[in-house]
Amino acid sequence: MNALKMVGEFYFSQLIGQSIYDKAGNRFGRVKDIAVRWDGVYPRVIGVKYANKIHNLIPFEWIVLRDNDRVELVETFTVDQTVPLHENDIYASKWLLDKQIIDIKGSKMVRVNDIILSWVVQDGKQHMVLVAVDIGVRGLFRRLGLEFFFTKFKQNWLILEFIKPLESWNSHLQLNRLKQQLTELHPADIAELIEEMDYKRRANFIENLDDQQAIDTLAELNLDTQVEIIEQMDAQRASDILEEMAPDEAADILGELPAEKSEGLLQLMESDDAEDVRELMQYEQGTAGALMTNEFIAFSSHLTTEEAINQLRELSPTAETIYYLYVMDDDEHLQGVLSLRELIVAAPQTTLKELMHTKVAVVQDEDNYQKVAEVINKYSLLAVPVVDEQNVMVGIVTVDDILDILMPERGKLDTYSWFALTKTAGRGR
Amino acid sequence: MNAIKNMRKRLGLFLAVMGPGIVTAFADNDAGGIATYAAAGAKYGYGLLFVVLISSICLAIAQEISARTGAVTGRGLSDLIRELFGVKWTFFAMSVLLIANIGTTASEFSGIATSFEMFGVSRYIAVPIMAFLIWWLVLKADYGKIEKVFLVLCATFLSYVISGVIIDPPWGEVFAASITPTFSPNADFLIMAIGVIGTTITPWGQFYVQASIVDKGITAEDYKYTFWDVMFGAFFTWLIAFFIIVATAATLYANNIDIETVKDAALALKPMAGEYASLLFSFGLLGASMLAAFILPLSTAYAVCEALGFESGVSKTYKEAPAFFGLYTALIVIGAGLVLWPDLSLYQVMITSQVVNGTLLPPILIFMVLIANNKNIMGNYVNPAWYNVISWTFTVVLILLTLLLLASTLMPDFMENLVKYLGL
Numbered sequence: 001m002n003a004l005k006m007v008g009e010f011y012f013s014q015l016i017g018q019s020i021y022d023k024a025g026n027r028f029g030r031v032k033d034i035a036v037r038w039d040g041v042y043p044r045v046i047g048v049k050y051a052n053k054i055h056n057l058i059p060f061e062w063i064v065l066r067d068n069d070r071v072e073l074v075e076t077f078t079v080d081q082t083v084p085l086h087e088n089d090i091y092a093s094k095w096l097l098d099k100q101i102i103d104i105k106g107s108k109m110v111r112v113n114d115i116i117l118s119w120v121v122q123d124g125k126q127h128m129v130l131v132a133v134d135i136g137v138r139g140l141f142r143r144l145g146l147e148f149f150f151t152k153f154k155q156n157w158l159i160l161e162f163i164k165p166l167e168s169w170n171s172h173l174q175l176n177r178l179k180q181q182l183t184e185l186h187p188a189d190i191a192e193l194i195e196e197m198d199y200k201r202r203a204n205f206i207e208n209l210d211d212q213q214a215i216d217t218l219a220e221l222n223l224d225t226q227v228e229i230i231e232q233m234d235a236q237r238a239s240d241i242l243e244e245m246a247p248d249e250a251a252d253i254l255g256e257l258p259a260e261k262s263e264g265l266l267q268l269m270e271s272d273d274a275e276d277v278r279e280l281m282q283y284e285q286g287t288a289g290a291l292m293t294n295e296f297i298a299f300s301s302h303l304t305t306e307e308a309i310n311q312l313r314e315l316s317p318t319a320e321t322i323y324y325l326y327v328m329d330d331d332e333h334l335q336g337v338l339s340l341r342e343l344i345v346a347a348p349q350t351t352l353k354e355l356m357h358t359k360v361a362v363v364q365d366e367d368n369y370q371k372v373a374e375v376i377n378k379y380s381l382l383a384v385p386v387v388d389e390q391n392v393m394v395g396i397v398t399v400d401d402i403l404d405i406l407m408p409e410r411g412k413l414d415t416y417s418w419f420a421l422t423k424t425a426g427r428g429r
Numbered sequence: 430m431n432a433i434k435n436m437r438k439r440l441g442l443f444l445a446v447m448g449p450g451i452v453t454a455f456a457d458n459d460a461g462g463i464a465t466y467a468a469a470g471a472k473y474g475y476g477l478l479f480v481v482l483i484s485s486i487c488l489a490i491a492q493e494i495s496a497r498t499g500a501v502t503g504r505g506l507s508d509l510i511r512e513l514f515g516v517k518w519t520f521f522a523m524s525v526l527l528i529a530n531i532g533t534t535a536s537e538f539s540g541i542a543t544s545f546e547m548f549g550v551s552r553y554i555a556v557p558i559m560a561f562l563i564w565w566l567v568l569k570a571d572y573g574k575i576e577k578v579f580l581v582l583c584a585t586f587l588s589y590v591i592s593g594v595i596i597d598p599p600w601g602e603v604f605a606a607s608i609t610p611t612f613s614p615n616a617d618f619l620i621m622a623i624g625v626i627g628t629t630i631t632p633w634g635q636f637y638v639q640a641s642i643v644d645k646g647i648t649a650e651d652y653k654y655t656f657w658d659v660m661f662g663a664f665f666t667w668l669i670a671f672f673i674i675v676a677t678a679a680t681l682y683a684n685n686i687d688i689e690t691v692k693d694a695a696l697a698l699k700p701m702a703g704e705y706a707s708l709l710f711s712f713g714l715l716g717a718s719m720l721a722a723f724i725l726p727l728s729t730a731y732a733v734c735e736a737l738g739f740e741s742g743v744s745k746t747y748k749e750a751p752a753f754f755g756l757y758t759a760l761i762v763i764g765a766g767l768v769l770w771p772d773l774s775l776y777q778v779m780i781t782s783q784v785v786n787g788t789l790l791p792p793i794l795i796f797m798v799l800i801a802n803n804k805n806i807m808g809n810y811v812n813p814a815w816y817n818v819i820s821w822t823f824t825v826v827l828i829l830l831t832l833l834l835l836a837s838t839l840m841p842d843f844m845e846n847l848v849k850y851l852g853l
Contacts, residue, residue: 225646
């Protein structure tokens with residue numbers, strides 16, 4: 001491919017609404033919109049919509065732009081010269097202008113105020129391509145014809161590779177490109193973007209994520225959004241994702257769904273994953289039992305440190321935290337705890353029984369979250385073990401689980417709180 | 430146990446969807462609303478009951494359109510205006526919203542000032558303190574709990590209903606007046622009529638109801654619940670307005686007392702509360718005004734920023750979202766500042782702001798109806814034809830009323846002659 005040669009940039013807003021003149025100087029239409037096709041590096045302009053309700057385009061090759069933004073045709077205008085809109089083409093204003101898009105670089109939603117076009121020369125032919133969008137104040141006021149008030153503001157352009165439009169483009173090439181783009185975002189950033197989207201775009205957006213991304217992203221979302229997304233998702237995919245999530249989170253989500261729906265999803269899940277989740281769903285909201293995860297690392301006290309490390313290698317991928325290793329007897333009674341550091345630095349043949357601390361801070365499964373927070377705070381723990389009445393260890397509550405409850409993020413919704421306005425208000429919390 | 434849990438959940442889901450319509454109804458009966466209805470009753474007796482009925486029906490329709498659009502698209506009104514009509518129209522719509530809401534904010538602060546003055550606190554002390562308190566609570570604190578207190582205070586306006594029942598007006602006459610069209614082309618009557626419409630159906634109420642529907646994540650499937658929520662809200666608005674007019678008509682109009690300050694409206698509560706009437710009234714007024722003052726500047730700032738693509742959110746810093754915080758602060762400062770203008774009648778501020786709202790309503794209605802008619806946006810939930818007939822008729826009538834008001838204010842003689850000429 002020949003190198004692209006830039007020959008000058010200008011704004012979509014300069015072009016739109018301009019009268020179009022034919023060779024003889026007669027005005028016969030206006031630039032209503034431009035259609036672009038994306039088959040190369042950049043989407044290129046292929047035609048101009050010249051009147052309302054006429055969807056045939058004037059091919060862009062026929063058009064010359066004069067200095068003072070005057071738009072002329074190289075030929076006399078006849079209707080047969082116009083071409084229909086191809087199915088892979090899209091109108092720039094329908095695709096981008098005034099739309100919300102994702103700024104991949106800043107990982108936030110922004111609004112497109114103007115579009116930046118540029119002439120390029122490729123293989124000896126001149127094309128006009130779409131290179132960037134304007135998301136700044138200047139773009140906004142340029143549209144109003146008031147840019148001169150804002151010349152001391154910096155231009156705020158976002159180049160094409162950092163744009164993720166929410167309006168999907170229906171060609172495969174572009175779908176793959178979008179998927180590729182999304183892998184560059186951190187799940188926490190994706191989560192933040194999803195929170196800002198409406199429910200339709202959300203569903204669309206999540207479909208573009210692969211399963212692992214969807215799981216990581218879902219884990220970062222707040223419960224209401226999680227519930228909404230799972231509720232709208234295809235049941236098979238929802239159950240696959242729930243299987244892979246931490247059981248405590250899966251239980252929280254399923255607990256908010258209508259009974260039939262959650263039962264249906266549990267049936268679709270693999271039986272041992274479903275069992276873990278069902279166990280957690282027994283507990284009342286806000287108790288240690290409901291907060292905890294039942295995936296934790298526990299060893300028998302007879303093991304040596306070497307054996308324990310070997311076992312850990314196998315277990316660690318699924319457990320939420322591996323910094324605390326719990327020691328249990330054969331009936332799963334909690335006996336002691338040791339840290340990962342203690343395990344690693346100890347001599348290989350030491351038994352865990354010799355190494356462990358026997359004074360363990362625990363909470364009961366029926367304790368409320370304030371109590372859990374108190375214990376975690378008092379003993380400066382990263383996670384606290386949860387036991388039932390028989391002192392059988394049933395799970396752990398990690399510090400981030402408790403932080404989520406203590407420090408709810410203040411969303412836009414709170415603006416509209418009034419009384420029954422929060423989504424959770426009716427859910428008995 | 431499980432059955433009870435399920436019941437609670439189902440009821441819960443229902444309650445979770447309920448809200449936006451009812452809340453907007455509460456907000457419609459804010460300081461300006463009380464003042465306008467009371468003035469209408471005191472000045473024209475039962476004469477404006479017909480206008481109240483019609484504007485409540487139109488409120489139901491307008492709110493229904495906004496709520497349906499919100500549920501189907503999942504997007505706010507300002508967002509849709511921007512995407513469908515471009516920058517210029519968006520600027521126009523946002524300017525309309527800003528002017529109307531500055532007026533309404535001023536009217537809320539008038540309500541706050543009035544209720545404090547009834548306790549003998551000067552407005553020059555009360556308004557700045559409350560303005561700062563509102564600003565601070567919304568941005569820095571968790572105001573969700575505090576606002577419930579004010580919501581309870583609002584409920585005191587239900588006492589108009591009780592008062593109206595105790596008065597026991599000639600119900601036959603009242604109901605006849607409710608369904609008999611009354612019209613008079615003089616400026617005073619037009620002001621009152623547009624004021625009543627403007628306080629019942631507000632531009633900000635349309636933005637607000639749609640935004641809260643979207644934020645609650647209500648989908649097209651949940652919409653059947655929301656429909657009833659909206660209908661109930663409109664009915665509630667009508668109920669309160671109806672009884673305020675009945676109570677003031679029976680106590681003030683019947684005895685030829687004209688309302689000069691909002692405090693006079695408290696007289697209509699005498700039949701029920703006796704000597705505590707003004708106490709009850711001032712609590713109610715404070716609650717209603719504070720509630721609206723909490724929500725109004727903030728929802729305006731959100732709507733404008735959403736449309737123009739500025740960053741917004743109370744959890745952001747000033748540096749991240751300067752336009753949002755600037756707008757929010759400016760609305761409170763200007764709204765409160767207007768009330769502190771020397772020798773300004775608080776009562777006039779309240780009424781005038783409702784008239785401003787009424788005259789600015791048509792453009793917003795036009796945008797709403799155009800959007801609700803767009804098949805690409807609304808799909809199967811597009812406006813039915815008979816709905817459009819009502820919406821457009823109402824919009825045109827409102828525009829005509831506004832023009833008439835303009836004409837009768839600028840050229841009263843011409844209007845009088847016109848009336849004579851037409852033999853009205």
